[in-house]
Structure formats: structure tokens, C-alpha cells
Amino acid sequence: MPKVSIILPTYNGQAYIEEAIASILNQTFIDFELIVVDDCSTDHTPKLLEFFRLQDSRIKIITNKHNLKLPASLNVGHRMAQGEYLTWTSDDNTLHSDFLERLVKVLETSGEDVVYSNFNVINDQSKHIRVYKVSPVILLPFENGIGASFLYRKEVFQKFNYNEDLHGIEDYDFWVRAANHFKFKHTSEVLYSYRVHKNSLTTEIGLNEVAQKKFEKNLKVVLSNFVMFRVDTQKILFQFQRQSHWDWDYFFSVRKEAELDFKKWIEFSELDMSMFKEYYIKVLRSLLINKAKRMQVLRLLFLNPSLISYKYSFRTSLNILKRIFI
Secondary structure, three states: OOOEEEEEEEOOOOOOHHHHHHHHHOOOOOOEEEEEEEOOOOOOHHHHHHHHHHHOOOEEEEEOOOOOOHHHHHHHHHHHOOOOEEEEOOOOOEEOOOHHHHHHHHHHHOOOOEEEEEEEEEOOOOOEEEEEOOOOHHHOOOOOOOOOOEEEEHHHHHHOOOOOOOOOOHHHHHHHHHHOOOOEEEEEEEEEEEEOOOOOHHHHHHHOHHHHHHHHHHHHHHHOOOOOOOHHHHHHHHHHHOHHHOOHHHHHHHHHHHHHHHHHHHHHHOOOHHHHHHHHHHHHHHHHHHHOOHHHHHHHHHHOOHHHHOOOOHHHHHHHHHHHHO
């Protein structure tokens, strides 16, 4: 049986899928299978897939009878997987040649269950835009920081399938649930390229009001997976991520209880309190500049004077103070 199973869900992916598959077949680690789940494509994707299948016996193609969307297609592919380690990728992204070699080595030599890495962000012409540095697991309550470059033990999927009702946020949901039971490890290596283009799901959520509302509804479901948090804390976490909904009065009313919940999460995760505190203060400082009125600034500084003296920029501190006097 193969050591690694790579699942590649696709729907009308002809624009980039050749590049995606070529990057997989070019891996320095060769003990893998590629399971492509075609979700009823109507373009030239099926012909391209058949071409690759005839070239390499490690490729298996599954064609859904009906269009199931991404989360269900991921479950279809994962259930067919024979590998000890699993990953999945998109038809518009690419793996660097040492992606599998480096991530397999981490899982083979550590007790962790999930390993994830930094990755490049590229455009529709495959030109480099920037390096995306992923977040530590301790910040999962605030953001989906695991990213697109990862490998995990089969047991992780066996315990947690992808939620088929959460199209567009199924990965965040999966990581949150997994973080309650499994150990994560980050490597700072850049092993993957994530493509941003006008037809990507990320772009659709950013531009389409209906998609945004659905995303926000699903985000509340994801945050409810932090079962050690009170409902009020989950609502605060939602507002941290969707700051257009920010409500200072509500924040002040539940702040103490929420911070106690955050402490429980840190202790549960056995992770660094200082890293969590640094991010928390950074976001609050940003909110003070963008969302706070004079009395709200005064109230929060009274409760937490370190918001001014913390190690972020003097300019930010000055802009916060200006709100008191101007």
C-alpha cells in the first residue's frame, strides 16, 4: 500500500489542473497515490484526467454521479485512500517538489499528528506575490491559520470527516475539531503554492454578498466547536473575525468571562500564553483605532493599560491616544 494518499477534488478545473497534477507527479517522495475526485466537470477536465491516468498507475479517478461540492468530494476521496498519511490539494494550486518528502519526515520523526508549513501565494500567471506565514494552533480561535500546505495521519480523518454542510469553510471546521484531540506541528519551510485568481472560492466570498452571509453563518458553526468556550465567548470570536459586526458594549459585558475561556484554551492546548496575549492585544489595538469612540478608548485603557505600552509601534499608540483628546 502507498505511504501517502493525495486527494484532489476538481470541478471544471481545466485552467490549472495540468500544472497541479504535474507538481504532484514531480515529487521527490514517490510512494504515494493520487485520488482525483471529479465533481461532474463539464469542461475538458475529464479528458485531461484520463490522459494523466494513462501515464501513471498511481493515479485513480473517481467521478461523482452528482455534483456534491467540495466537502463531500473530499470525503469520497479520503474514504478511498490507502495511505498511512493523507493530504489534499486544489486543482489550481501546486506542490513544491519536496512537499511530501519534508512533511513525511516530520510525521515519521515526531509524535505529532498534523504537520503544516508556510506557502507561497501566486497569481493567475503563476507569478509569486508573497510568502504566507501560517499561524500557531493556539490562534485557531481567531483565524484559520493552518493554511493550504499540510499532511496528517489517517486517524485524524477517521475521527473527523469533513462537514458537508460547510462548503467554503470546511477546512477551518476540520482543523478546529482536530485541534481538540490531536497534536499539530508547524514547519517554517515553504512547500506549496496557493493561487489567487478571479474564479477562486476565496475571491467569490470576498465579492459576493450572498456568499459572505453564508460564510458568516457557517463561521458561527465552526466556532461552536470550541466546546470549552461559553456561547458569549464564541460570539466575541465571531466578531474578532468579522469586525463589521464589532460591538464594544457587548465586548465589555463579557470580556472577563471570555478571557477566562481563553486561558482554559491555552492550558488545554499546552501552548504559549505570551503568543496568544500578543495577538489578542494586537487585534484590540487595531479595533481601538478603527472601531472605538473616546469613552470606549478610555474604558479599555483603564481596564488594560498595557494596550498602550505593549511592544507594537509608537505610531499606533499615538493614534489611540489621539482618540482621547481629539
